[in-house]
Amino acid sequence: MSEARPRMPRGDVAFVAMRAGTIAFVVAFVAPFFTPLRVPWYYPVERRWAFEIRPTGLAMDFYGRIVLGVIGWSIAVIVATLIARRFATLGARTRGLLLAWAITALVFAMFYFAWTLYHRVPMPVSLPPGYMPR
Secondary structure, eight states, X not given: OOOOOOOXXXXXXXHHHHHHHHHHXXXXXXXXXXXXXXXXXXXXXXXXXXXXXXXXXXXXXXXXXXXXHHHHHHHHHHHHHHHHTTOSOOOHHHHHHHHHHHHHHXXXXXXXXXXXXXXXXXXXXXXXXXOOOO
């Protein structure tokens, strides 16, 4: 009769999965700024969605980036859970490194967005054809 290998406690598996998910969410959320990646854009005036790299009018990509982040988070959590279950223990150093990577990713994303928004110059959208001011 073969002995079963010891498994990592469920709390440690969840810790690994959530840290991997946090890192994946941040990377997926910020990636379209660094690479030409298509993102779902919402055009509120036209009430439509478009899947494109750059908007062609007044549009916002926040919700599309959230969707990309959640997809990345989900994949990372599933993969990290499957991998973490194969190990017996989670060392203190590994726990600290995972936490440090997750915090670093979050801080980087927050400072990058703050820097980008601070230096953004809004471009006015042209008035629709036939517009008559009152």
